[in-house]
Amino acid sequence: MLTEINSLSWQDIDGMNLSESCYLLPIASLEQHGRHLPVGTDDFILRSVLDRLKEDNRITVPMLLLPAIHYGNSREHLAFPGTVSLSNATIVSIVEDVLFSMKARNIKKLILLNSHGGNTALLNAHIKEWKQKFSLSLFVINLWDSPFFDGVQPLIETPASLDIHAGEIETSILLEAMPALVHRDRISPAADCPVRLKPYGDGWFSVDLSPGNGVLGAPSKASPEKGKKLLQYCVDRIVEYFLEILSN
Numbered sequence: 001m002l003t004e005i006n007s008l009s010w011q012d013i014d015g016m017n018l019s020e021s022c023y024l025l026p027i028a029s030l031e032q033h034g035r036h037l038p039v040g041t042d043d044f045i046l047r048s049v050l051d052r053l054k055e056d057n058r059i060t061v062p063m064l065l066l067p068a069i070h071y072g073n074s075r076e077h078l079a080f081p082g083t084v085s086l087s088n089a090t091i092v093s094i095v096e097d098v099l100f101s102m103k104a105r106n107i108k109k110l111i112l113l114n115s116h117g118g119n120t121a122l123l124n125a126h127i128k129e130w131k132q133k134f135s136l137s138l139f140v141i142n143l144w145d146s147p148f149f150d151g152v153q154p155l156i157e158t159p160a161s162l163d164i165h166a167g168e169i170e171t172s173i174l175l176e177a178m179p180a181l182v183h184r185d186r187i188s189p190a191a192d193c194p195v196r197l198k199p200y201g202d203g204w205f206s207v208d209l210s211p212g213n214g215v216l217g218a219p220s221k222a223s224p225e226k227g228k229k230l231l232q233y234c235v236d237r238i239v240e241y242f243l244e245i246l247s248n
């Protein structure tokens with residue numbers, strides 16, 4: 001049972017069995033997603049997943065959903081209009097302030113649910129220090145990271161390693177979840193731009209890999225049917241992780 005904390009009073013929260021409870025902090029981004037998808041795509045995908053998790057009766061232990069961090073580190077997309085990026089230091093500060101508040105109330109368990117690839121390395125790098133600093137069990141679930149997404153290949157046509165940003169995966173999910181926000185007339189095979197990133201870190205910028213476009217993938221292969229399966233894949237995998245985390 002996933003409940004939004006901002007709709008509860010402190011008395012309601014006090015009355016919950018917090019020893020079994022777990023807090024959930026979503027984090028996304030505000031950044032360019034090609035000419036055809038909204039800049040809030042990562043946030044909308046996260047919201048769609050959370051809406052489905054709220055309805056999922058496999059989660060029987062109470063979980064409190066904190067308000068999301070709607071921005072992320074999107075420096076790689078700043079050359080395009082509509083991208084607003086937090087710095088790594090700001091993200092660390094925000095998460096640490098939330099964790100400080102958890103510690104003040106003796107909260108024992110928190111999950112960070114991240115839907116933006118640009119936040120992944122940062123969150124993974126800090127989890128051990130945060131656990132020690134704030135004395136709580138902390139978990140990070142990254143939607144686009146391995147192994148979370150390793151099972152997605154049968155659901156799409158583009159090699160998953162080439163469908164990095166605003167491609168078949170994200171466009172399919174938006175076509176299913178929020179079709180009114182997708183500019184279908186701007187999608188065509190000519191605008192596809194599947195990209196293989198370097199096998200080493202090179203601090204890439206999307207404007208260099210996909211000039212005037214911003215897509216790193218193949219949106220022309222997207223469909224709402226694929227989006228429905230991809231969303232269900234995300235929900236099933238997250239529920240599986242939640243149940244394991246909550247049982248310990």
Ligand SMILES: [Zn+2]
Pocket residue numbers: 033041042116165166170
């Ligand atoms: Zn995205």
